[in-house]
Amino acid sequence: MNLILLGPPGAGKGTQAARLVADRGMVQLSTGDMLRAAVKEGTPVGLKAKAVMDAGELVSDAIVSALIGEALDRMGPEQGAIFDGYPRTAAQAESLDAILSERGRSLDHVIELEVDEDALVDRITGRFTCAKCGAGYHDRYKLPKVEGACDVCGSHEFKRRPDDNAETVRTRMAEYRAKTAPILPIYEGRGLVSRVDGMAEMDVVTDAIAGILDRTP
Ligand code: AP5
Secondary structure: OOEEEEOOOOOOHHHHHHHHHHHHOOEEEEHHHHHHHHHHHOOHHHHHHHHHHHOOOOOOHHHHHHHHHHHHHOOOOOOOEEEEOOOOOHHHHHHHHHHHHHOOOOOOEEEEEEOOHHHHHHHHHOEEEEOOOOOEEEOOOEOOOEOOEOOOOOOOOEEOOOOOOHHHHHHHHHHHHHHHHHHHHHHHOOOOEEEEEOOOOHHHHHHHHHHHHHOOO
């Protein structure tokens, strides 16, 4: 099964993708994570992407589509892919069709997380992750069970993303409205879109997504 999680910054795509990985053995393909890894490693892609990401704008279609193709090639044929943060433009949606069909895969679901954008700034500016294992937390909604220690690996080091400030978040949302939301009708025309209330509690969102996937014939 291959699915796209779609929604504006902070909608909960990464949170839900991580749960699908844990619950169903699927593979999360997050172009944001891939780009951040490239920035950290100082690769040519990372050097090109850094300023664009820091400004909250979109990295070029060719770069992200190449990353997705390479990531799919590292997966086993039986593993399902969760596209998290990709596609984000009509050109990327077109590339994804070609990338999938070249590999004998097809798209089964597009799940849109519907959210109230005003609440998202709070979600995003409050989030942080474990610097060692990447587990996600939030200043108010999901604190570590033991203060200062990661629930998963026990590390005491945490980090925040440089693009998680209020000003950049507004640019990221404008990019979503202008370039990403318009691709939904492409998938609606193919009968692939399901909508989930992304403002519900995390577990409720997880159950709603599971309900959609379990209805797949
Ligand atoms: P990317 O990393 O994809 O960021 P994003 O789309 O802005 O999404 P986020 O990771 O911010 O949010 P999310 O929906 O995953 O929410 P999360 O689960 O963390 O992209 C970053 C940048 O890379 C882009 O700006 C661009 O420059 C570049 N880029 C990436 N892909 C690209 C592409 N395809 N083309 C071009 N450029 C690209 O949740 C957020 C917080 O809310 C967390 O703290 C979480 O704990 C909390 N939370 C989640 N769900 C709930 C809930 N139901 N209730 C309460 N709190 C919740």
